[in-house]
Amino acid sequence: MKICKSVLNFFIREKILLALLVMFAVVSAAADSFFTVGNLSNLLIQVGLYGVVALGMTFAIIGGDFDLGAGPMVSFSSMAVALLLGRVGVVPAILITLFIAFCLGLCNGLLVAKAKINSFIVTFGSMVILQGMALTLGDGSPAATNHPAFNQIGALQIGRISFIFIIFMVLLLACHWILRYTQFGRNIYAIGGNYEVARSSGIHVDFYKASLFVLSAVFAAVGGILMAARVNTGHPTIGDDMTMTVIAGVVIGGTSLSGGKGNVWRTLLGIFVMMFLSNAFDALVIQPYIQRVIKGLIIISVVAIDSYSKTKIDVGDAGVLSKISKKL
């Protein structure tokens, strides 16, 4: 009974996870093509690609900001790495791409932290700039990555698990460690939780604010490089739709948009939900246009249930699940 109760309590707190498991079971039963090794390993690749970008976004959101330029940064860096490959080789191409992302992120960060320009405007501006730069690089057309070693990054599998997903998980563990156990991580929570308190506690707030945008840009660039390796092409608009999906994923997981709260495991959960929905609809052979409508509705209702039950708990009213748990 005791285990029952703690399991139940866990799911009361983690309603999104519960919702995901239920939907997962339903779709597995309903569609033959869903619960197959091929499809699931495909799902993990998607989670890995979006997840990497979401890790950077998680830092930004915990720190009380967000980066609208993350998606276009994926497009830009996929183009950059593809074009550099042939000229300088794999490792330099990747390093140069990451370095460019670092510099661009630093520009954003300094504009927000030092020049005190609203981050929405700064990242919106850089979003447009990055889109333009990505298109300019290849004159509007994609660039093939004709380099077997590089393409191997996207194709490699260990067991049936893609190398991309493994890279994502390694980065996730590193981010978890940084956020939970380092001074750097703690101070990011502090500036997101209360900027003024952080400042008056002697935290170098400008540095941390700027780092949020650097991290977001660099992680997005990693996403872009992996994307290019996966599809063997640098594509000037491939990541443009990713920004909103990634922000939504982070927030669905439960990281608060107001900052100071959340963690990367929640991001993993949120991105998983987002990727699962797209994948499941394809498996269920639902017409793509209506997919978007249903997807939107599911996202809103899942979060609505979660925040509704949270306000209930704050007021001291118990939900159905907690009533069951009390009886156990």
Next chain:
Amino acid sequence: MDDIVLEMKHISKQFVGVKALDDVSLSVRRGEVHAICGENGAGKSTLMKILNGIYRADSGEIWLNGKLRNIQSPEEAHKAGLSIIFQEFNLVDTLSVAENIYLGRLREKGVKLNWRAIERRAEEQLKNIGAEIDPRIAVSRLSVSQKQMVEIAKALSYDANVIVMDEPSATLTDKEAQKLFSVISDLKKKQITVIYISHKMDEVFALSDRITVLRDGVAVSTAATKDTTRREVIASMVGRAMENEYPVRQGRRTDETVMRVTHIRRKPVLHDVSFEVKKGEILGIAGLVGAGRTELVRAVFGADPVSEGQIEIKGVQKKIKSPMDAIKNGVALVNEDRKELGLVLKFPIAENISICKIGSIVRKGFIQRKQENRIAEEYTGKLAIKSTSCRQKCVFLSGGNQQKVVLAKWLYADADILLLDEPTRGIDVGSKYEIYKWINRLADAGKAVVMISSELPEILGLSDRILVLHRGKVAGEFENEDKTATAEEIMSCAIG
């Protein structure tokens, strides 16, 4: 006389595991000023939130204006004739006074709003309580006291005959408070009932007809004000007799100057302020709201930029351009607004305590969480912070305990110079006494303490020396090592 306007019967309310109210009954007569006293966490706010429909009681009945009510929202409370003015005002700063008063009720008929009528009605409401405020200006341009008048006018515009005021004088100057008191006595003449929640005994005794004391969620006593004494009320609030309101210091100040501030200017609030503070000294800073007290300590702390001035710490000139510089030089600031400026409320106690000196618990890149908890436990023990564990989030602590966490944070940061801005604002009597003891103890340990307070008795009871500010200038300085300064001389100096 026994015309009961509001009766709460056997109200109980439990939050996850904690009994906030236990069988509380309260009856309020028509046209009386009924004071409710109690320490923070005694259940005053919970009781009021139940009245207002924000919380639902687990059991009990509310009778208001002769009917049994089931109040589920503030709107329903308004309809039943009850309005609450919370400590944090519910006003939209960017809208005008008139818009705020009739917010949600701007439209009478048709689609187009009749601004002239709305403004005229707002003006009338304000005139009724003797407030001269232009209903067309934005609320952001009003003083705290004027905002409060707007809140009262708003409450009355709902035709409320019961008005609850939660700590209404906490942020007012003495003069503004007098104005508030005269408005309250006017309301009383109009047979409007006022429920007055306050920590300040002076006010409670000057204003109220009856006093109810809550302690640990139980209504311990209700008495007619003229039949009880200040001492009795305080004793039933804390559950024990209080000897003195201010503890006596053991040690004495030294002659060694720790910080010297010279000719500090910050237009338009500070005009050439100089002062020094000695090791082991408690320097009280008095003055009216707007005299530049908060601005002065913020400037010294590097939180606001200054146009001129030098700061010398232990004889060495220092450049303090940011709080980071100040902390490096051993200066700490305990803000008056602890929710906005003192604590990260989303953080657990332990993480708030270690925030300034987190570097000291990092080993090989790792934050030593066990060590962090040990430190937190040490300080929660020392300062008697009431909590379930040191990983409890600060948002769930009472005001007094939150303030103790702020103090713990600066104790751990080991600052030599403590700037305390209204360290006991909104804190209950029992916790206040503990904070006073700590201020004395810090001074005894050789720290220099600069304390701002709007409560003169506090300044007189604790400080070794008193600096009075008036319009951004030093208006006077009083020796007070043997507590010889008087309230009259300080006040007349502060008024200018």
